[in-house]
Amino acid sequence: MNSLKYEAPSSLDDAIALLARTSGRSRVLAGGTDVLVQMETDLIEPDLVVDIKKIPELRGIAQENGGFRVGAAVTGMELMDHPAFCEAWPGVIDGVKLIGSMQIKGRATMGGNLCNASPAADSVPALIAAGATARIAGPNGTRDVPVENIPIGPGKTSLGKGEIIISFLFPQRPPHSGDAYLRMTPRTEMDIAVVGVGVNITLDAGGVCSVARVSLGAVAPTVLLVEEAGAVLIGTHLDAPALDRLAQAAAAACRPIDDKRGTREYRIKVAGVLAKRAASLALKRARQNP
Numbered sequence: 001m002n003s004l005k006y007e008a009p010s011s012l013d014d015a016i017a018l019l020a021r022t023s024g025r026s027r028v029l030a031g032g033t034d035v036l037v038q039m040e041t042d043l044i045e046p047d048l049v050v051d052i053k054k055i056p057e058l059r060g061i062a063q064e065n066g067g068f069r070v071g072a073a074v075t076g077m078e079l080m081d082h083p084a085f086c087e088a089w090p091g092v093i094d095g096v097k098l099i100g101s102m103q104i105k106g107r108a109t110m111g112g113n114l115c116n117a118s119p120a121a122d123s124v125p126a127l128i129a130a131g132a133t134a135r136i137a138g139p140n141g142t143r144d145v146p147v148e149n150i151p152i153g154p155g156k157t158s159l160g161k162g163e164i165i166i167s168f169l170f171p172q173r174p175p176h177s178g179d180a181y182l183r184m185t186p187r188t189e190m191d192i193a194v195v196g197v198g199v200n201i202t203l204d205a206g207g208v209c210s211v212a213r214v215s216l217g218a219v220a221p222t223v224l225l226v227e228e229a230g231a232v233l234i235g236t237h238l239d240a241p242a243l244d245r246l247a248q249a250a251a252a253a254c255r256p257i258d259d260k261r262g263t264r265e266y267r268i269k270v271a272g273v274l275a276k277r278a279a280s281l282a283l284k285r286a287r288q289n290p
Contacts, residue, residue: 008051012058012137012166015050020139020162022048028164029053030073031107033100034116058111058166061085066172072111072134072165076123080105089170090285091179091198095126098183098193111165117151120193120218124151126181128215128225129198132170138163148215151222174211176203178285182278183217184270186261193218194262195270197250199278201233203286209233214246214275219254219267226253229275238283246279247272 009015019026024047027035032051038044052058058073061082068085076096079085086093099108099122113123114134127147134145139162147168152158159165179200185191196217204210214229229249236242256267 004046005048006051007048008054010054012055015052015055015164016138016162018048018050019164024048026050028112028115030058030109030112031075031104032112033104033108034112052164055166064169068170070110070168070170072167073109076105076108076110077102079110085170088173089126089130089179091181091200091282092123092126092130092132092170094181095123095196095198098122098181110168114147114150115157115159115165117153117155117157117222118192119151119154119220119222120196121223122181122183122193122196122217124223125196125198125215125217126179127168127198128223129179129181129200129213130170131200131213132168134165135167135169136163137166142166144169148223148225153221173289174202175290176205176207176286177201177211177289178282178287180278180281180285182274182281184274192261195219195267195274196223197271197274197278199275199282201238201279201282201286203283207237207287209236209238209242214250214279216250216253216271216275219256219271221255224253226250229253233279238279243276243279247276250275 026048027046029035029049029051058071060071110123113121132147150157181198183193183196198215200213202211212230212233214226216224232245251268251272254268254271256264
């Protein structure tokens with residue numbers, strides 16, 4: 001391995017400056033559950049690692065405009081231990097709970113899970129379904145970007161040199177809203193998703209779906225926001241015909257590969273089945289949310 005420099009700045013400005021001025025390869029370390037493994041197995045050989053755990057702006061969970069702002073370096077366990085967030089966004093918590101073991105969740109972050117840019121990341125479909133926005137800071141200031149625009153390919157993001165994600169904004173939940181994330185894996189625990197599906201819906205006073213977002217993981221080079229799948233639910237009571245159309249739209253959006261975890265055909269079939277199940281769970285939660 002090449003000579004490695006490790007820095008743990010306590011301010012956001014210092015972190016950005018370190019990343020911006022390095023002439024070599026750099027990596028941001030939040031929990032390290034991906035980066036350290038990749039370094040150990042020689043998949044990456046960075047010249048600079050910037051640990052962001054000591055930066056206060058990246059470590060908090062706060063209510064903002066009726067929603068929540070979650071720091072990019074907040075761990076999975078910290079988010080799971082936040083009662084108000086868990087009540088508002090149970091589908092996001094569904095995804096966070098599936099990020100490895102309890103020990104891994106004690107270190108891993110949604111920011112790291114997103115920036116690792118794995119198509120099979122468990123928290124990302126739920127983030128996209130939620131309509132979460134990432135706040136990015138860099139040498140040219142800050143910008144807000146929908147989460148679905150961050151990954152651009154396996155292991156690749158749209159972040160520029162010196163940029164890091166500092167937080168996520170989850171919007172205010174309207175009444176009668178619910179979300180859910182489900183995945184299928186060959187094993188029951190600590191495996192990579194064959195397919196993952198996030199669904200987020202809002203019902204009107206009559207129980208008709210007025211808003212729907214559907215996201216698919218592990219079926220394309222990046223996690224997908226499937227607008228066609230959400231559209232077929234709007235104006236329905238999420239009855240059986242609507243769920244069947246949802247399954248068809250989800251399957252049609254898939255562009256999976258064959259690998260040891262499943263064939264293309266299998267993944268496409270599972271995507272439709274999981275979409276129906278996730279939508280049904282989101283509907284149940286929406287009806288319970290006054």
